[in-house]
Amino acid sequence: MLYLKGLVVELGGKTVIKGVDLQVNRGELALLMGPNGSGKSTLLHAIVGDKRCRVVSGSLVFNGAELTSLTMEERVRLGLGLGFQFPPRLKGVRLRSLALRILEKKGLSKDEAERVLEEYSRLLRLEGLLDKDFNVGFSGGEAKRAELMLTLLQNPLLLLLDEPDSGVDVENLALMGSAISRYLSSNGRAAILITHTGYIARHVKASEAHVMIDGRIVCSGDPEEMVSNIMEHGFEACVNCRRAKR
Amino acid sequence: MNLEEARRLLKPKAEKALAKSAPYGLDLSLSSFNLGTGFGTGVEGSEKILESVGIDLNERNRSGSYYQVDNKAVYSSTRQKGLTVKPLSQALKNPENLDYYWKALPVDTDKYTAAAFLGEKEGYFIKVDDGVNVDTPVQACLLLRTPGLIQAPHNIVVVGENSRLHVITGCAAMREEAGLHIGVSEFYVKKGGTLTFTMIHSWGKAIHVRPRTVAHVGENSVFISHYINTSQVSSLQTHPVAYLDGEGSRAYLSSIIIGRGASKIDVGGTLELDAPACSGEILSRTIGFDESTVIARARVTGKAPGVRGHVECRGLLLSNKSRIDAIPELEARVQDVQLTHEAAIGRIAEEELLYLVARGFTEEEARSIIVRGFLQVELSGLPENLAKYLEGILDSLAASL
Numbered sequence: 001m002l003y004l005k006g007l008v009v010e011l012g013g014k015t016v017i018k019g020v021d022l023q024v025n026r027g028e029l030a031l032l033m034g035p036n037g038s039g040k041s042t043l044l045h046a047i048v049g050d051k052r053c054r055v056v057s058g059s060l061v062f063n064g065a066e067l068t069s070l071t072m073e074e075r076v077r078l079g080l081g082l083g084f085q086f087p088p089r090l091k092g093v094r095l096r097s098l099a100l101r102i103l104e105k106k107g108l109s110k111d112e113a114e115r116v117l118e119e120y121s122r123l124l125r126l127e128g129l130l131d132k133d134f135n136v137g138f139s140g141g142e143a144k145r146a147e148l149m150l151t152l153l154q155n156p157l158l159l160l161l162d163e164p165d166s167g168v169d170v171e172n173l174a175l176m177g178s179a180i181s182r183y184l185s186s187n188g189r190a191a192i193l194i195t196h197t198g199y200i201a202r203h204v205k206a207s208e209a210h211v212m213i214d215g216r217i218v219c220s221g222d223p224e225e226m227v228s229n230i231m232e233h234g235f236e237a238c239v240n241c242r243r244a245k246r
Numbered sequence: 247m248n249l250e251e252a253r254r255l256l257k258p259k260a261e262k263a264l265a266k267s268a269p270y271g272l273d274l275s276l277s278s279f280n281l282g283t284g285f286g287t288g289v290e291g292s293e294k295i296l297e298s299v300g301i302d303l304n305e306r307n308r309s310g311s312y313y314q315v316d317n318k319a320v321y322s323s324t325r326q327k328g329l330t331v332k333p334l335s336q337a338l339k340n341p342e343n344l345d346y347y348w349k350a351l352p353v354d355t356d357k358y359t360a361a362a363f364l365g366e367k368e369g370y371f372i373k374v375d376d377g378v379n380v381d382t383p384v385q386a387c388l389l390l391r392t393p394g395l396i397q398a399p400h401n402i403v404v405v406g407e408n409s410r411l412h413v414i415t416g417c418a419a420m421r422e423e424a425g426l427h428i429g430v431s432e433f434y435v436k437k438g439g440t441l442t443f444t445m446i447h448s449w450g451k452a453i454h455v456r457p458r459t460v461a462h463v464g465e466n467s468v469f470i471s472h473y474i475n476t477s478q479v480s481s482l483q484t485h486p487v488a489y490l491d492g493e494g495s496r497a498y499l500s501s502i503i504i505g506r507g508a509s510k511i512d513v514g515g516t517l518e519l520d521a522p523a524c525s526g527e528i529l530s531r532t533i534g535f536d537e538s539t540v541i542a543r544a545r546v547t548g549k550a551p552g553v554r555g556h557v558e559c560r561g562l563l564l565s566n567k568s569r570i571d572a573i574p575e576l577e578a579r580v581q582d583v584q585l586t587h588e589a590a591i592g593r594i595a596e597e598e599l600l601y602l603v604a605r606g607f608t609e610e611e612a613r614s615i616i617v618r619g620f621l622q623v624e625l626s627g628l629p630e631n632l633a634k635y636l637e638g639i640l641d642s643l644a645a646s647l
Contacts, residue, residue, distance in 0.1 A: 048604060076606050088598045092622030093615060098605075101615070105606050133619070154606050 001026050001190045002047070002158055007058035009039075009046040016042045018215035019058070024158070029184060029191045029204055031223050034212035035235040040194045041085055043212070044160045047192075048082040049075040062158065081156025085163045085194075087147045089135040095146055096130035102153045116153065123179055124149050125172070140167030148176055152183050159183070159191035165200035177203020198227040211238045249338045249347075256353045260363040263354035270543070271483025271512040274454055276357060279396045279426045281365030284316025286391035292420055298476075299416025299446040300635060301387040307631055309382040312370040314399055315389045319368045328378035329411075330371065334400055337371035346402045350432040350460040350489075358456040362398035362428045369400035369430070372413060376406035376436075383412040383444075383632055390453065393423030401431040405439035405467075412629055415445045424452040424480070433461035435469050437492060442470040442627050444636065448477040451507055455482040465492030465521070470627045471499045472636065476643055478507040485514040485543065490524040490553075497526040500623045504643065505538025505568060514543030514573075519553035519583070526554075531621050532561045533647070534568030545575040548583030555584070561591035562620050564647075618644035 002024045009017035016039045024030045032040050046053040047060060049072035060067040067075055090098070096117070103113035121127050124145045135143055148164050159180070165173055181204050184191060195201060201209075206223035211230070219226070219238055229237060267273045289296065293303055305311055310324040310331035319333035330337070337343045353363040370386045390397045405411045419425060427449070435441045441461075449455055463469045469488055488497045499515040517526040528544040546555035561570035574587040594616050602612035621640045625633040 050600060050604075072600070072603050073608060076604060081606075082604050084601060084604070088595065088601050090598060090616070090619050092619030098615070101607075102605055105611075133622075150605060 001028075001063060003061040005059045007046070007060060008056040009042055010054045010056050011042050011052060015056070016215055017046060020215075020217055022210065022217060024190050024192055026188050026190055027184070028207040029193060031201060031206045031209040031227070032192055032194045032212060033196070033198065033209060033226070033230060036196070038212045039215040040212050041162050044082055044162050044192065044194065048072060048080050048160060079157030081151050081154045081159055083147050083151035083159070083161040083164055085166070087135055087143065089133070091133055091136060093134050094131055095126070095134050098134050099130070099150060099153055102150060106155055120149050120153060124175060141169055141172050144168050145172060145176060148179065152179065157189055159189070161191060161193045163194050163196055165195055165197060168199075173199055174203050176200065180204050198231050201227045211235070213238060247344060248341055249344065252344050252347060256348055256363060260353040260360040263360035264357050264364070266354065266356050266360065268356040268358065268456070268483060270485060270514065270541070271456070272454075272481040272510050274426065274481070276361050276396070280394055281361065281396045281398070282392070283318055283367060284392035284395045284397070286315030286318065286389065288320050289313050289315060289387065289389055292389055292418070295418045295420070295448060296387055296389070296416055299387070299418050299448050300414045300444065301385050301416040305385075307382055308385050309380050310372070310384040312372070312386045313389070314368055314370070314387065316392050316395055316397055317367040317399070322370070326378075326380055328375040329380050329384070330373040331384055332371050334369040334371045334402065335367070337402070343371065343402070346404055346432060346434055348432070350434065350462055351430060351458060355458060358428045359430060359458050361396060362400060362430045362458070365396060365398055366400050367398075369402070371402050372411070373404040374406050374409040374411045377408050378406065379410040380412070381410065381629060383414050383629060386413060386415045388415065388417045388427070388429065390419040390425050390427055391421065393421055393425060396426045396428060398428040398430065401429065403431070403433045403441065403443070405435045405441045407436045408438040410440040412442045412632060413444070414632060415443070417445070418448045419450040419453050422450050422452055424454075426454045426456065429457040431457065431459040433459070433469065435461065435463045435467040437465040438467055439464065440468040440627070444472045444628065444632065445474070446639065447475040449479045451478040452480050454480050455484070457484040457486075459484070459486035461486065461488040461497070463488055463490045463492060463495040463497055466494045467492060468495070468627070469497045472623070472625070472628075473501040473513070474636070474639065475503050475511070476639075479509050479511065481510040483512040485516065487516040487518065488526070489518045489520055490526060491520050493521045494523045495521065496524065498627070499527070500529040501531070502621055502623065502640070503530065503532045503540055503542065505532065505534045505536075505540040505570075507536050507538060509538040511539065512541040512543070514545065516545040517547070517555055519546065519548045519555055520550055522550045523552040524550065527556045527558070529558045529623055530560070531623060532570055533617070533620070534561065534563045534570045535565050537565070537567045539569045541571040541573065543573045543575070544587070545577070546585055547577040547579070548585050549579045551580055551582040553583050555586070557587035559589040560620070562617070563591060563593055614644045614647065617647055
């Protein structure tokens with residue numbers, strides 16, 4: 001599915017990703033954890049082709065295609081879908097019309113699109129927000145659910161979710177977790193999920209967890225064990241552990 | 247008094263004002279145009295352009311119609327009791343209707359009103375009797391066909407007490423040649439009445455446009471105006487004024503202005519909040535393309551206690567050669583008023599574009615989604631099919647930009 005080798009990425013003239021190797025296979029969900037500023041978001045943006053994130057060296061292969069020379073438009077068409085940590089507010093653009101346009105763009109008829117939207121908005125408890133402007137006046141949790149819904153409606157092969165769980169209450173975490181799990185149960189899909197808090201890890205079945213510190217993946221392993229260690233000891237423990245390994 | 251006497255009294259004033267420039271907009275020399283009737287005889291062949299400005303020649307979902315070509319009335323109809331739709335010349339045969347004749351708008355406002363008065367031939371007269379709700383819109387179409395002509399319809403709309411009326415006016419030019427449109431409109435909304443007035447303009451790049459509009463809004467009554475100009479013009483200047491003279495009355499003026507080509511546009515609006523507990527809002531959305539110049543003005547004056555007014559001017563500049571000015575003005579004359587404004591001009595945010603491309607849209611589609619969002623204005627108060635029609639106009643407008 002996705003294969004990164006020695007990836008180095010610059011953002012605003014600064015090297016943020018300093019050589020990342022990562023592999024995610026079909027059916028897998030990789031958790032990406034790490035302290036603020038460690039480069040997790042930049043990594044996802046670089047994968048999807050945000051032009052502000054310049055790949056300096058290394059390779060980025062998705063389903064056999066080298067992505068580095070492709071535009072974001074082309075990468076999205078290949079099946080990458082990024083759920084933003086901070087999606088913008090779109091004044092005058094209703095959540096419903098945006099969602100329907102995404103579905104129609106995927107080739108669904110108007111009726112089909114409306115049916116799918118109804119299903120997803122019920123699943124993520126967004127019915128009440130459909131006729132509001134996208135992200136205008138949404139609470140933190142509402143914004144996260146709306147963003148997850150739009151990303152899922154895009155029907156990507158590889159979901160890239162940037163902190164979908166920050167600021168979301170327990171009940172809604174379970175909703176989001178089950179929506180993600182359901183999505184991944186379809187054949188040929190995979191996800192990379194950034195979580196700062198690890199909360200969502202209780203509601204999804206991750207295959208592997210990675211800790212990123214200062215632009216490098218410093219530790220990979222069993223998600224349950226790593227999440228509980230980090231929740232108990234914080235990333236400080238990872239920093240120390242990394243030192244110990246050296 | 248009859249029409250002749252009324253005109254005789256007004257004539258010297260108008261003649262004196264023939265050289266009086268308007269405070270805003272490109273100053274035109276009227277001698278380059280003629281004030282004849284024009285050779286246009288009908289609306290045939292213009293179905294498509296009329297449809298684009300909201301006119302349905304089959305009159306589906308319309309409770310009345312008025313069509314004017316150049317300065318000649320070519321058709322009018324009414325389908326509801328208590329509703330009058332007829333050419334002004336016919337309506338003025340009834341002396342009672344002179345109560346509304348050049349009463350809201352002084353003939354000597356500027357050279358355009360003066361010329362419109364002196365050359366006055368026709369216009370529409372729409373009146374709803376007291377206690378009548380006309381829930382299906384009345385449509386009025388003003389088509390300019392003859393090159394070099396001044397088209398100067400004089401329109402009067404009267405909404406009786408506790409009545410309701412929706413008017414949609416579509417104005418269009420059939421030719422590329424120069425012309426001048428001076429639409430004079432006087433609106434009277436009586437106690438407890440509601441008037442929504444929607445106007446869509448599609449002119450040509452050699453046409454000058456100078457609508458002159460004044461509304462009087464009575465006690466507990468509502469005046470809602472939506473104006474959309476989609477086409478290139480040579481110049482356009484308008485500044486409707488609504489006097490809220492009845493306690494508790496409300497007004498809402500919105501305009502959507504697209505500046506294209508070398509258009510010189512100056513569009514504004516004034517709300518005079520003259521009676522206690524009145525409220526009003528002026529909204530504008532302007533987009534600057536090419537070398538267009540667009541000035542958006544809005545002025546709210548609070549003269550009575552308990553009034554509330556708000557102005558919102560937003561501009562989107564899509565060309566480095568274009569220019570947008572936003573000029574909101576607030577004036578308070580008594581203590582107990584609440585007047586606010588916000589104005590913002592910007593370009594399309596990179597962050598929003600990037601987001602929508604990540605959502606699977608092409609950059610062009612992303613732009614059109616953002617522009618459509620920018621053009622979204624509150625359409626409440628309109629009948630559902632009219633609101634939907636306007637949404638559709640804005641959809642296709644955003645998709646075409």
